[in-house]
Each structure stands twice: as C-alpha cells, then as structure tokens.
Amino acid sequence: MKKILIVEDDESIADSLKEMLENRDYIVEVSYSKKETLEKLNEYIDLILLDIQLPDGNGISLCKEIKEKYEMPIIFLSCLNDEETIVRGLNEGGDDYVCKPFGIKELCARIECNLRKVTKQQGVYYIDDLIIDTLKHKVFKDNKELELSTITFALLRALVEGHGRVLTRDYLLMLIEDITGHVVEDNTLTAHLKRLRQTLGEYQNRKYIETLRGVGYRWKI
Amino acid sequence: MENIKKEKNNHVCLIISIVLMIVVEIYSFLVSNIFNVFIITSILFYFLEQKNKKKQMNYLIQCCDAIIEQKDFSIIDGESKESLLSNKLFLLNKRYHQSLKAIKKEQLKLKDYIEDISHQLKTPITSIRIQTELLLEENQNEKLYAIEHQIQRIQLLVNDLQTIALLNSHNIQYCFKEYDLEMLIDEIEEDLDYLNPQIHLNKNIKLLCDEKWFIEALENIIKNCLEKNSTPLSIFVYENETTLKMIIQDQGNGFKEKDLPFLFQRFYRGENSKGTGLGLYIAKEIIEAHHGFIKAYNQQGACFEIVLPQMKMKKKI
Numbered sequence: 001m002k003k004i005l006i007v008e009d010d011e012s013i014a015d016s017l018k019e020m021l022e023n024r025d026y027i028v029e030v031s032y033s034k035k036e037t038l039e040k041l042n043e044y045i046d047l048i049l050l051d052i053q054l055p056d057g058n059g060i061s062l063c064k065e066i067k068e069k070y071e072m073p074i075i076f077l078s079c080l081n082d083e084e085t086i087v088r089g090l091n092e093g094g095d096d097y098v099c100k101p102f103g104i105k106e107l108c109a110r111i112e113c114n115l116r117k118v119t120k121q122q123g124v125y126y127i128d129d130l131i132i133d134t135l136k137h138k139v140f141k142d143n144k145e146l147e148l149s150t151i152t153f154a155l156l157r158a159l160v161e162g163h164g165r166v167l168t169r170d171y172l173l174m175l176i177e178d179i180t181g182h183v184v185e186d187n188t189l190t191a192h193l194k195r196l197r198q199t200l201g202e203y204q205n206r207k208y209i210e211t212l213r214g215v216g217y218r219w220k221i
Numbered sequence: 222m223e224n225i226k227k228e229k230n231n232h233v234c235l236i237i238s239i240v241l242m243i244v245v246e247i248y249s250f251l252v253s254n255i256f257n258v259f260i261i262t263s264i265l266f267y268f269l270e271q272k273n274k275k276k277q278m279n280y281l282i283q284c285c286d287a288i289i290e291q292k293d294f295s296i297i298d299g300e301s302k303e304s305l306l307s308n309k310l311f312l313l314n315k316r317y318h319q320s321l322k323a324i325k326k327e328q329l330k331l332k333d334y335i336e337d338i339s340h341q342l343k344t345p346i347t348s349i350r351i352q353t354e355l356l357l358e359e360n361q362n363e364k365l366y367a368i369e370h371q372i373q374r375i376q377l378l379v380n381d382l383q384t385i386a387l388l389n390s391h392n393i394q395y396c397f398k399e400y401d402l403e404m405l406i407d408e409i410e411e412d413l414d415y416l417n418p419q420i421h422l423n424k425n426i427k428l429l430c431d432e433k434w435f436i437e438a439l440e441n442i443i444k445n446c447l448e449k450n451s452t453p454l455s456i457f458v459y460e461n462e463t464t465l466k467m468i469i470q471d472q473g474n475g476f477k478e479k480d481l482p483f484l485f486q487r488f489y490r491g492e493n494s495k496g497t498g499l500g501l502y503i504a505k506e507i508i509e510a511h512h513g514f515i516k517a518y519n520q521q522g523a524c525f526e527i528v529l530p531q532m533k534m535k536k537k538i
Contacts, residue, residue, distance in 0.1 A: 012348040020355055053340075079340045081380075083433075101347035101376055104354045190404055211411060214433050 002046040002115055003027040007037050007062075008077060009055050017049065020104050021111075034062050041070065047115055048074045049107075052089060060089045067093035073114040073165070077102075083214035087168050090216070095165040097215075113164030125160050127219075128203045132160055141200065151176055152196045159209060159219045168216040193217060277303060284310045288317060328390050335386040342379050346372065374497075381499040384437075385487075388506045395431040395510065402428050402458065409440045418443065419453040426458055428465070428529075430511055438507035439469075441500035442525050446471040448495065452522070460531075467527040475519035484517050 004026050008014040011032070018028045029045070031037045034057040037048075048066065052059035063074050076089050076097040086097050096110050118127055125132040131140040137153055139146045148156065154175055158167060169189060176184050176192065193209065200208050210220040251258060280303070287294035294314070297307040353369050356362070387393060403425040410418050420443070428435075446454055450473035459466040476484065476491075483489045485505040488498040508515045513529035 010344050010348065013344065013351065016348060016351040016355060020351060023355075023358070079343050080336070081383075100343045101350050101372075103350060186398070187400070187404070194404070194407065207411070207414075211408060213408065213436070 001025060001027055003029065003044065004111070005029045005031065005037070005040055005045045005048045007031050007048060007054070007059070008051040009033065009053075010051075017107075020108075024108065026111075033057075037062065038065075041066065045070075045072055047072055047111060049077055049111075050074050050094075051077045051079075052085065053079060060085075060092050060094070063089060063094050064092040075110055075114060086215055087170070090166050090168050091170065096218070097166065110164070116163055118160060118163040125157075127160055127163075128208070130160075130200075130203075130208075132157065146199050148196070148199060151179055151192055152199065154179055155192060155196055156200075159217065162219060164219055166212060166216050166218045172216065280307070281310075284314075288314045291318060328392050331390045332387070332392045335383060335390070339379060339383045346376055346379065350376075377497050378499075381497050381503065384503055385499060385506070388503065388510065393434070393510070395434065397429050397431055399427050399429050400432055400435075402426050405432070405436055405439065406456070408436055409443055412440060413444060413447065416444070416447040417451065418447060420456060421453060422456045422458070424458050426460060426465070430529075434507045435511065438504040441504040442469055445496075445500055446473070446523060446525075449473055449523070463531055465529045465531055467529070469525045469527075470520065471522045473522050475523045476517060481517065481519075485515070 004021055006014050006017050006021075006028060008017065008030070009032050014030050014032065018030055021028045029040050029043075031040050032055075034054050050059050050063060054062065059076065063076070066074065073095040074093065076086070076094050077100060078086060078089075078097055079100045080086075081099055089097065096114055098107055098110055118125055123133065123135040125134070129142050131143075133139070134157055137148075137150075139148055139153065139156065155172060158172065158175055169186070173184055173186070173189055176189065193211075197207065197209055202208075206220065208220060210218050212218065280297070284294050284307070286292075288310075294311070296311050297304045350369075350372050353365060353372060357365050357369065403422060405428070406420055406422055410420060443454060446452075446469065450471065452472040455470050457468045457470070459468075480489075480491045485501050487502045489502075490496060490498040505515050508527055508529070511529055513527055515525060515527045517523070517525050
C-alpha cells in the first residue's frame with residue numbers, strides 16, 4: 001500500500017482529500033505547514049500532494065528542498081492558473097500539477113500516473129502497446145516497427161521515462177538543442193511533437209501525449 | 222585763383238544736381254510704382270512670417286512627440302509668447318504622466334484584488350466539489366447530482382470572470398510571435414476533442430499573435446459553433462497587404478435573427494445554451510486587443526468574420 005503525504009493548509013480540503021484517498025486504499029498523512037512537512041518526511045513517503053501557497057513559506061521552494069534529499073514524486077495543487085508559477089514549480093523539481101478546483105477522478109488519475117513505474121528491461125520500455133528499445137533506437141507498435149527521427153525518438157524516450165511527469169517546453173527544447181548542437185526555435189518543438197503524434201497514432205482511441213498549453217507535455221497513461 | 226574757385230563751385234553744383242536728380246528719380250519711381258513696392262514688401266514679410274511659423278510648428282511637434290514617447294523636452298527661455306507656450310506644455314506633460322502613473326497603479330491594484338478574490342473562491346469551491354463527489358460515491362442522490370452540476374457552473378463562471386477581469390484591467394503583457402495558423406488549429410482540435418471537431422482550413426498562413434490568448438478566442442468561437450450543431454467547420458483565410466481576414470463557417474442552421482445583435486454581449490445566452498454566456502464576449506475582447514474586430518452573420522450557416530491588421534506593417538503597437 002502506498003503512502004501519500006498531503007500538504008495543504010485548508011483543513012476542509014485536506015480532510016476530504018484524506019478521506020478520498022483512504023477510500024482508495026492509500027495510507028495518508030496530512031501536514032498543514034512547511035515545518036510539519038519536514039517533520040513528516042522522516043518516515044517513508046511514496047508521493048506528496050503539495051499546495052503551492054502555504055502559510056509559512058512557498059510551496060515551490062519547499063519542493064526544491066525536499067527534492068534535494070528525496071526522490072518521491074511531487075504533485076502541486078495550485079490555485080493559480082498562472083503558467084509562470086507552474087513552470088517555475090516544475091523546473092524546481094515538481095513532477096506534475098493539478099489546478100484547483102479539481103475533481104476526485106482527475107486527481108486520482110494524476111496520482112496513479114506518477115506512482116506507476118514504467119517497466120524497463122535491459123534498456124527496453126514496455127508501455128501500452130509500444131515497445132521502445134533505447135539501445136537499438138527502435139520503436140514497435142503492435143509489433144510493427146515505426147519510423148522515428150533522432151529527435152522524435154529522444155522526445156518519445158523522455159516522455160516515456162517521465163511516465164506522467166510534466167516535461168516543460170524549456171526542458172524539451174534543451175533536449176533538442178543537445179542533439180542538434182545549436183539553439184532551436186520554439187515552433188520547432190511543436191512541429192516535432194506533431195510529427196511524433198502522427199507517427200504514434202492512437203491507443204484505444206486515446207492519444208499518448210497530452211499538451212499542457214504554455215507549460216509543456218506529458219505522457220498520458 | 223578765381224578760376225579754380227569757380228571750377229570747384231561748378232563741381233560741387235554738378236554733384237549736388239546729380240544727387241538731386243537721382244533722388245527725384247527714385248522718388249518718382251517709387252511714387253509711380255508704390256503699389257508694386259507695397260506688394261513686394263508684403264510678400265517678403267509673408268515669407269518671413271511663414272518661416273517663423275514653421276519653426277514654431279516644428280517645436281510644437283517635437284514637444285508632442287516627446288510627450289507621446291514619454292521623454293523630456295527643453296523649455297524655451299525668455300518672456301516671449303513661445304516661452305510661455307513652452308512652459309505650459311512642460312507642465313501639461315508632467316501632469317499627463319502623473320495621471321498615467323496613477324492609472325497604472327490602480328490597474329495593478331485591481332489585478333491583485335482579482336487574484337485574491339479568485340483564490341479565495343477557488344478554495345471553498347474545491348472543498349465543496351470533493352465533498353459532493355465523496356457523498357455521491359456513498360449515495361447516488363439526485364439532489365447531490367444537482368449540486369455537483371451547479372458547482373461545475375460556478376467553476377466555469379469563476380474562470381471566465383477571472384479572464385474578463387484580467388482582460389479589462391489592460392494589464393496583460395501580450396507576447397506577439399509568429400505562428401502557423403494550422404498549428405494553432407491543431408491545438409484547438411486537441412482541446413475540443415470531445416466534440417469531435419472536423420475543421421477544414423483553406424490556406425495555412427503565418428500569423429502574428431499571442432498564442433495563449435488567440436487560441437482562447439478562436440477556441441471559444443469554434444466551441445460555440447460545435448456546441449450548437451456538430452457539423453464540419455470551414456475556415457477561409459484571405460490576405461492582402463494591410464489586413465488578414467478569417468471567416469469561420471459552419472453548416473448548421475445559423476444564428477437566430479433575434480440573437481444576432483446580442484451575441485457578443487456579456488452573459489448573453491441563446492436558447493438551449495449550456496455555457497456561461499461569456500465565451501464570445503471574451504473572444505471579442507481578445508480580438509480587439511489584437512487590434513482587430515469580429516462580427517457574425519448568417520451565410521449558408523453561422524459565420525464569424527475576424528479581421529486583423531497585418532502587424533508586420535505596423536512599427537509600434
């Protein structure tokens with residue numbers, strides 16, 4: 001059973017989230033402030049739901065502090081739809097985010113996504129109906145090989161390795177620049193993603209990759 | 222001795238008489254041509270005046286430019302009328318910029334209030350939403366479904382109101398860049414996937430706009446069409462040197478005549494409309510912030526026509 005830490009200063013929200021998660025067989029701890037959070041981290045935690053606005057500090061800097069010592073995924077609960085704040089949070093180590101007000105289904109989907117570890121055997125990822133061989137740079141869908149360029153393969157790999165984690169535009173642009181060796185335009189990223197999507201097609205009528213406008217992309221499991 | 226004196230006298234007389242003749246000539250010339258002289262001197266004065274006026278005008282234009290670009294300009298010293306004008310302009314400039322500063326301050330305050338209010342609202346809404354969903358898991362009560370539905374409405378309203386307040390506070394830092402219209406439409410199709418959009422674009426063009434806001438405007442318009450009747454949409458683009466025209470047309474029954482004058486008004490919802498009534502209003506505000514305008518009419522279906530200036534031509538926005 002997975003243990004989740006909820007860091008949220010509004011008691012009403014924190015308590016209802018606790019009930020909701022316990023109904024789904026998670027073990028839940030709650031902390032209402034930055035100080036309490038650091039104390040709770042002495043025990044093992046699988047995932048943290050972190051409110052960006054805390055009474056005694058900023059959620060983003062707390063996230064950075066936590067990620068210096070621990071590796072568990074952190075999902076921001078954000079009241080602001082402000083992309084700047086969200087991107088900043090993600091760049092400081094956050095894995096995912098949900099905007100308030102959110103529903104139970106949405107939050108639970110994000111939690112499951114971020115807790116799921118993608119199976120990797122000797123450099124090969126198995127996910128949905130895809131087989132991604134990072135050593136041979138090949139991708140198979142339904143056992144048929146797909147044609148991908150170096151850049152689109154790198155993007156696919158990054159997204160799959162993130163398994164639900166949000167990859168910011170800046171991060172992906174840097175990835176492309178590392179391959180091409182020169183500065184790349186914003187539009188180029190969008191173009192490559194489009195090509196990747198076209199090549200991958202759909203899985204059970206759903207798209208593999210989700211666009212978060214102004215923020216980035218994530219693998220939609 | 223007397224001869225030399227006489228000669229000298231003669232010389233003097235000659236000179237005097239020549240001078241007198243010249244004077245008389247000039248005098249009679251002047252008298253007979255006094256009209257012409259008058260005209261010539263008037264013309265001379267006129268040209269001098271014009272040159273002076275031009276100089277003053279240039280100075281005034283310089284002052285106006287400085288005021289518009291928020292720079293300082295020098296005052297003309299002295300006691301002349303120009304000096305007085307110059308001093309007054311300087312004071313005017315100072316007052317104008319003070320009031321601009323005050324307005325900006327108020328707008329920033331307003332933006333802060335809006336952020337505070339929406340933050341305050343979102344927290345209880347989140348709480349109510351989760352608790353309602355939890356209750357529904359235990360007990361599928363009709364009244365609970367009704368509450369859930371109303372919460373969703375409030376949520377949409379709060380989001381839309383936040384957008385409008387932000388737009389009206391004129392505090393948005395638009396980031397204009399070039400985008401392919403095709404790509405913008407791809408993103409909209411992805412967002413509106415649940416409505417099964419079929420959008421056909423006649424020509425891909427490069428468009429200078431703020432991606433986030435422009436997509437929101439187009440999306441609201443397209444959503445409006447698709448929610449009324451799920452027909453394929455055509456987007457026709459026409460370009461010329463100065464303008465860019467976009468016509469979004471569906472194949473439905475078009476707008477009701479009585480709705481047409483009020484389509485873009487705040488909270489105006491047609492019959493059977495599920496939305497907040499703010500989508501088209503927001504779209505219009507955004508298009509106007511892009512220095513364009515939008516109108517709607519019926520032509521083999523509902524049509525939205527957006528006209529935007531070719532921003533590549535403008536130097537200052």
